[in-house]
Amino acid sequence: xxxxxxxxxxxxxxxxxxxxxxxxxxxxxxxxxxxxxxxxxxxxxxxxxxxxxxxxxxxxxxxxxxxxxxxxxxxxxxxxxxxxxxxxxxxxxxxxxxxxxxxxxxxxxxxxxxxxxxxxxxxxxxxxxxxxxxxxxxxxxxxxxxxxxxxxxxxxxxxxxxxxxxxxxxxxxxxxxxxxxxxxxxxxxxxxxxxxxxxxxxxxxxxxxxxxxxxxxxxxxxxxxxxxxxxxxxxxxxxxxxxxxxxxxxxxxxxxxxxxxxxxxxxxxxxxxxxxxxxxxxxxxxxxxxxxxxxxxxxxxxxxxxxxxxxxxxxxxxxxxxxxxxxxxxxxxxxxxxxxxxxxxxxxxxxxxxxxxxxxxxxxxxxxxxxxxxxxxxxxxxxxxxxxxxxxxxxxxxxxxxxxxxxxxxxxxxxxxxxxxxxxxxxxxxxxxxxxxxxxxxxxxxxxxxxxxxxxxxxxxxxxxxxxxxxxxxxxxxxxxxxxxxxxxxxxxxxxxxxxxxxxxxxxxxxxxxxxxxxxxxxxx
Amino acid sequence: xxxxxxxxxxxxxxxxxxxxxxxxxxxxxxxxxxxxxxxxxxxxxxxxxxxxxxxxxxxxxxxxxxxxxxxxxxxxxxxxxxxxxxxxxxxxxxxxxxxxxxxxxxxxxxxxxxxxxxxxxxxxxxxxxxxxxxxxxxxxxxxxxxxxxxxxxxxxxxx
Numbered sequence: 001x002x003x004x005x006x007x008x009x010x011x012x013x014x015x016x017x018x019x020x021x022x023x024x025x026x027x028x029x030x031x032x033x034x035x036x037x038x039x040x041x042x043x044x045x046x047x048x049x050x051x052x053x054x055x056x057x058x059x060x061x062x063x064x065x066x067x068x069x070x071x072x073x074x075x076x077x078x079x080x081x082x083x084x085x086x087x088x089x090x091x092x093x094x095x096x097x098x099x100x101x102x103x104x105x106x107x108x109x110x111x112x113x114x115x116x117x118x119x120x121x122x123x124x125x126x127x128x129x130x131x132x133x134x135x136x137x138x139x140x141x142x143x144x145x146x147x148x149x150x151x152x153x154x155x156x157x158x159x160x161x162x163x164x165x166x167x168x169x170x171x172x173x174x175x176x177x178x179x180x181x182x183x184x185x186x187x188x189x190x191x192x193x194x195x196x197x198x199x200x201x202x203x204x205x206x207x208x209x210x211x212x213x214x215x216x217x218x219x220x221x222x223x224x225x226x227x228x229x230x231x232x233x234x235x236x237x238x239x240x241x242x243x244x245x246x247x248x249x250x251x252x253x254x255x256x257x258x259x260x261x262x263x264x265x266x267x268x269x270x271x272x273x274x275x276x277x278x279x280x281x282x283x284x285x286x287x288x289x290x291x292x293x294x295x296x297x298x299x300x301x302x303x304x305x306x307x308x309x310x311x312x313x314x315x316x317x318x319x320x321x322x323x324x325x326x327x328x329x330x331x332x333x334x335x336x337x338x339x340x341x342x343x344x345x346x347x348x349x350x351x352x353x354x355x356x357x358x359x360x361x362x363x364x365x366x367x368x369x370x371x372x373x374x375x376x377x378x379x380x381x382x383x384x385x386x387x388x389x390x391x392x393x394x395x396x397x398x399x400x401x402x403x404x405x406x407x408x409x410x411x412x413x414x415x416x417x418x419x420x421x422x423x424x425x426x427x428x429x430x431x432x433x434x435x436x437x438x439x440x441x442x443x444x445x446x447x448x449x450x451x452x453x454x455x456x457x458x459x460x461x462x463x464x465x466x467x468x469x470x471x472x473x474x475x476x477x478x479x480x481x482x483x484x485x486x487x488x489x490x491x492x493x494x495x496x497x498x499x500x501x502x503x504x505x506x507x508x509x510x511x512x513x514x515x516x517x518x519x520x521x522x523x524x525x
Numbered sequence: 526x527x528x529x530x531x532x533x534x535x536x537x538x539x540x541x542x543x544x545x546x547x548x549x550x551x552x553x554x555x556x557x558x559x560x561x562x563x564x565x566x567x568x569x570x571x572x573x574x575x576x577x578x579x580x581x582x583x584x585x586x587x588x589x590x591x592x593x594x595x596x597x598x599x600x601x602x603x604x605x606x607x608x609x610x611x612x613x614x615x616x617x618x619x620x621x622x623x624x625x626x627x628x629x630x631x632x633x634x635x636x637x638x639x640x641x642x643x644x645x646x647x648x649x650x651x652x653x654x655x656x657x658x659x660x661x662x663x664x665x666x667x668x669x670x671x672x673x674x675x676x677x678x679x680x681x682x683x684x
Contacts, residue, residue, distance in 0.1 A: 012653045015668035047655035186611030189652040224558075224595045225651050227664045262551075263558050265593035268649060282553030282579075284592040300550065343654035344616035350655055372617070381612055385649075417654070419616045431615070435649065441592075 002037040003081045004056040009115070010043035010196050011228045012189070017068060018051040024072040025053070032076060042197020044111035045351030046098060054093055057083035063090040098367060103329060104353045105337050106314045107190075110197035116235045118243055121200040127245065129316030133208045134253045138168050141212035145315060147323035149335025154180055154271070154308030155383060155412040155491075157334075157401045160315075163305060166295035167213040170303035175215035177206050178280065178299060178306045181222040181229070182264050182271040185384025187343035187415030191309035193351055195222065195229035198313070199236035200245075203259060205312035207250060208319055209305055210257040218259040219299070221276050224266050233261050268385075268439040272490045273306040275441060286443045287490045308413070310339055329355035334400045344380075344417035345372045354399075361395040364418060375420035379428075379507065383412025385435050386495035388502035389425065410498065425507035429477075430458040432499040436492060447493025450484045454500065465512030474513060477504065535564055539571045543578045552579060553589055557596055566597045602637040602644040604682045607661040610647045613654035617669075622658050623647075625672040629679065642683050 007022040008014075022038055029036045044063075046052060052065035053075075062083035064075060071088060078086040090096060104110075113120040121127070133141050146161025167175060179202065183191040194202055206218045222230050237259055240246040248256050262280055264270055270279045274288035277299050298304025314336065318326045327335045334356035340363060342349045347369035364370070364377060371377050379389045388409035390397070397403055404411050419428075433454030440447045457476050464470045481497035488494035504511055539560055546556040556575065560567050572586045579586075590596045608623050630638050630645055637644040653659040656668030662678055670678075 011651075011666050012656050012668060015653050015656055015659065015666040050656070183652060184650055186650045187613045187654045188650075189654055192652040223652075225648060225661070262555065264595075265554060265558070266595035266648075267593050279554065280551050282551040282589070283585075284588050341654065343613040344657060385612060415613075415654070417613045417616055423616070428612070428615075431612070435611075439649070 002035045004037050004039055005081070006039050006041045006054040006056075006061065007051065008043045008111070009040035009228070009232075010050075011192060011226070012047050013043050013050040013052070014228065016050050016066070020069050021051045021053065021067050021072065024069045025075075028072050028076050029081075034076075034081060036081060039114050041113065042110045042115050043193060043351075044093065044099065045107070045193065046096070046348070047350045048348050049090065052090075053080075055081055055083055059083065059092065061093045063093040063096065064088040065090060098348065098350075101367075102353050103337050103355050105317050105326065105329070106194070106201075106310060106339055107198075107351065107353045108317065109201065110193055110351075113198065115197050115199055115232055116239060118200065118239050118245070121198075125320060126200055127204055127316075129319030130204050130208055130211075130245070130251070133211055133319045134251060134255070138212045138214060141208065141319065142168055144318060144323045145212070148318040148326040149323075149330070149333070150311060150314055150318065150326065151334070151401070152308055153310035153314070153338070153413065155185075155410065157411070160307060160311050163295055163307070164209065164213055166293065167215070167303045167305050170296060172303050174217070174300075174302045175213055176299045176302055176304040177209045177213075177215045177218040177312075178273075178277065178304055179206055179218065179220040179309055179312055180271060180273060180276055180306055181220050181226075181309045182268075182276060183223060183226075183309070183413070184268040184271045185386075185413050185415050187381065187417035188341050188384060188413045189343075190339040190341050190351060190414065192226055192229050194309055194313045195226070196232050199233050200240065201313045201316055202233075202309055203236060203240050203246065205315035206259060207246065207257050208315050209307070209312060211250070211253075211255050213303075213305060215303075215305065216256040216258065218257065219280055220259070220261045221264055221270070221280060222261055223264045230261060230263060237261065267441075268435075269441045269490075269492055272492065275490070276306065277304065284441070286441050287492075289489070310413075331355070331357040331398065331400050332402055334402070338399060338411070338414050340399065341413075341415045342368050342418075343415060345377070345420045346370070346418045347372050356400050357398045359396050359398050360390065360416070363399075363416060364395065368418065371418060371420045373420050373422075375422065377418050378421040378423055379419045379425060379503075381417045381419075381428075381499065382415070383410040384415055385432065386410075386491060386498055387412050387415075388498045389428065389506060390502070391506040408498070409502065410495075425503040425510040426458060426462055427510075429500045429503040429511075430455055430462075432496055432503075433458060436496040440492060444487070444489040444493060446484045446487040447489070447496075450480055450488075450493060451496060454480055454484075454496070458500075461511055470512060474504070474511065477501075532570075535568065536571070536574070538563055539568075539574060543574060547578045553581070553586070554593075557590060561596060566600050569598050602641050604642060604663055605644050605646060606679075607646045607648035607651070609649070609651050609653075609657070609659040609661075611650040611654075613650075614658040617657035619658040622660070622670060622672060622675060626675055629676065640683075643679065 049065035054061045151157040270285040275285040279285040436451035
């Protein structure tokens, strides 16, 4: 029997040479007359070890990494196809501490299965959730999602079940399920990992959503920067259609659910749900006024569920194992698990799925291993480009929506970007305004104009350190932030003040301000 | 790409794509993608054809093409190199990489090298934040890119 060898097809593994490693392994095996089968899996999420090659042995899968093309011949020499020792041998994959300490629910299969093999998906508990859902009424499915405590993982943390219930309650000739896969936040890649590593779980989640609320058409809006995710999703949808897991008679239930992938076009603002809907309709991604809510008047004016990839990909396990099973994880009002993405200047970056409640410090040091450069970690940005910067004094904060809100910070989509002590926080504040200016849809004035004025004022602050007008510029940034915060139509303009003011409040020295002079101004928001 | 083909070929190709896509709900973005994938850009001369087929004004088509960073209305170089400017890559030295690229290619962002080989574009996150800094050359992503890696990448596509 052929020995199974797993080599990831994940974008980040490809970014460090996985394709060439796979070709080299195939060629070497052929030259040596060895019978192997290469499976292109998703990534286990231990990115500092990519390309991580796994071999199936009778004791389980044995991992080797990081493998470069130049290592391939020596791996064969060491008889790695029987799991033998080699300098890159990491032992049994399941016993790797970094993985063992996690609670992988949404990511249960990622890195383990062949992403486009329906048989593999079914063999690993796939489609159990949909099969259960097909026995329930729409209201009961929605109740299970509500009871699980699942909140929108895109960043807004709105209870998923409540959103679904609104759509369920609407009478309409057509309803839609829209998956927001426009994962534009820097430091986040969990949506990409699901789409490339376990696309069926997203397809299943969307199908359950469709069955629950009575929607017959779904769209997945995927960023154009993710060519591999687009290809993998399209391949999986084709398989699901052929096997009647999608289409005009889902698993013989008489329910209809069609699914289509739509490619975005590089506008960050289209991650905002109403802008995304405009884009799907073929227009510029201008943010809509709310109300009406998309749940009532969404895509093409019809009731629409708009959920993030992770929210939808978490629905199958809730319907499989029950709402209580999922709700038993977590703390406070943050139930379940959060797929956390470690990024930036850390030694061991990757995907860490944990119940809510772990602290930033555990993630940065126990999982992340401290900074990549070996210098002290000075700041971390959590929740993407609109998230606050946190200083070392806040690293003991547990990952929980409400605990972060108390600090005037956000968890967002679960991305954590670490910076060492060479970072200039005034520059990061300037970048936040600059990014907002580049990506603003232009509909509301605070965002469109405020962002550009923000860049100019930060430049004045940097140029005028020590001069009398400096104090006025600092006050101007605060006033401008107040206007953007309260006057913007959506989170792009409305949250740009988070990185700006958190940088100013926690790292005033980078703006030429002594921390003592800030006492009356530290309160923001 | 049809870069070397005649205007007549390009127009015929765009007509075929319009026929293929025009009846989809929200057809404009899928159509613009198809045109750009095939021709390399969305020629301004095609706005009239597109607007007529989709019952839009030329201004609406122009508005959509220019709203989205991905679409371009002018012919790019033979290869498109995108450098990530987002925070995670900044934390790992992307600013030095940007400066290096601009210097060796002798272009700024949104410009094409004199030999028409490479168009340089900024990008805000490629989802490769675990292995920053990141660069995308056409459809291929590269992680942990050093200035020397960038030189090799440029040499490879220019060869």
